[in-house]
Amino acid sequence: MSKYTGIHCPVCNKVFEDNDDIVVCPECGAPHHRECYQSEGHCHFESEHATMKSWKRPDEETINGHDILKCPNCGCKNPPENIFCDICGASLKRKSEQELHREAYNNAPNIPPISPNPYTTPFAGLDPAEEIRGISIKDWAMFFGDKAFYFLPCLKAMQINKFFINTNWAAFLTSFFYYFYRKMYLVGAILLSMFVISYVPMVYVVFEYLKDAYAANGMTALMSIDVNAFMSFTQAYEGLLTFSSAARNIAFLSTAVLSVFANKIYFKTAESKIKALREKYKNDRDYSQSLAKHGRTSTLAVILVAVCIVVAFIASSNLMVFLLIK
Numbered sequence: 001m002s003k004y005t006g007i008h009c010p011v012c013n014k015v016f017e018d019n020d021d022i023v024v025c026p027e028c029g030a031p032h033h034r035e036c037y038q039s040e041g042h043c044h045f046e047s048e049h050a051t052m053k054s055w056k057r058p059d060e061e062t063i064n065g066h067d068i069l070k071c072p073n074c075g076c077k078n079p080p081e082n083i084f085c086d087i088c089g090a091s092l093k094r095k096s097e098q099e100l101h102r103e104a105y106n107n108a109p110n111i112p113p114i115s116p117n118p119y120t121t122p123f124a125g126l127d128p129a130e131e132i133r134g135i136s137i138k139d140w141a142m143f144f145g146d147k148a149f150y151f152l153p154c155l156k157a158m159q160i161n162k163f164f165i166n167t168n169w170a171a172f173l174t175s176f177f178y179y180f181y182r183k184m185y186l187v188g189a190i191l192l193s194m195f196v197i198s199y200v201p202m203v204y205v206v207f208e209y210l211k212d213a214y215a216a217n218g219m220t221a222l223m224s225i226d227v228n229a230f231m232s233f234t235q236a237y238e239g240l241l242t243f244s245s246a247a248r249n250i251a252f253l254s255t256a257v258l259s260v261f262a263n264k265i266y267f268k269t270a271e272s273k274i275k276a277l278r279e280k281y282k283n284d285r286d287y288s289q290s291l292a293k294h295g296r297t298s299t300l301a302v303i304l305v306a307v308c309i310v311v312a313f314i315a316s317s318n319l320m321v322f323l324l325i326k
Contacts, residue, residue, distance in 0.1 A: 004031040010044040011036035124152040132159050133267075135274050142288060143270050143295030154263050165260055172259035179262075180301040183294075184269055187258065192305065194254060198247035201240045207320050209233045214324045270295065 004016045009032055016022060021034040025043035032044065043049070071090055128138035132155055140155060141148040157164045171178040176195070179188030209230055234241060258265070273294055281287040 007031060009033045009036055011040060124149045124156075126152055126156060132156065133271050135271065139274055139278075139291060140270070142291040143274055145292070145296035151263070151266075155267055158264065158267065166263060167260050168262035168266075169259070171262035172256060175255045177302050177305065180305050181297050181299070182266055183296075183298050183301070184266060185301070187265060188301075188305070191251065191255060191258070194247070194251035198244055198251050201237075201244035201247075203316060203320075205234055205237045205241060207323075208237070210320060211324055219325075 004022055005018055007016050008014065009016060010030060011032055014033070016031065016033075022031050023034045023037050024031050025037075025045070027043060027049045028045055030043055030045050032040075037043070123137050123141050126137045128136065128141070130137045132140065137152065141152060144151045154164075154166060157166075168178075174181075176188045176191035179185070179191065209225075212233070213225075213229075274291065277287060277290045277294060281290050
């Protein structure tokens, strides 16, 4: 069945049938009976070609006579008055005159088009309807958020080659903060715990040194630490400090190893979340909103972790002083 079946020919106003000989205007895409097109010698809408408007089915969705805006990022439909997408927040700005001229230039005959950049085009140049691991590119992109241009090519490469590995440098440089930021809370909590545990022995040794120094010299010992005296004191705790150093090295090595597999871990986590959300939300709009809510990033989680670390440091310092002078 033709996609124009049921639509009226703009010349004779007859409804197109399945077997009709239909020609489409190369300028605006309007369909005509071949006979009608040939009788007029041109497109029925030729006078409108200068406006660069394209023909649309009369049954396409509109609001108050205005076309619904389709988001270039997630593909969701928005009211015509929107400036940003209700679902993903991407700009819905209409094409400027300069952009329209650029499209006309690219579509001109015998002129090679400007190659799209996968890092700036919607869905990183992939088909939004294509599925990877049973999930459409569109859904992956809505879950990834504004970094979809980075994650989608990696996801596609991993689909083609299951042994594909690429280092996530953000995960390497920021360690557990990255995993909290990308809502991989379990991995972030494990790495954070490893670093905390690695510093506990050092805190204990410092406390024991301050306790001896305070017993000998009172509060003046807490005002300034004799580095040489402290180094001599730590020799008695060499085994404990060796464990602390080894634990820090293991935590750092774990961060480095995980950064190599960070994207695979993220994709696996995202896959399970997206499929669970699809099962939970049957309404497309609720499902799209849930992808944005449960995916994307969490700056709040990073701030809370940073605040907890600072508070824990201040609290432990005050606790040591309190235990020394009580």
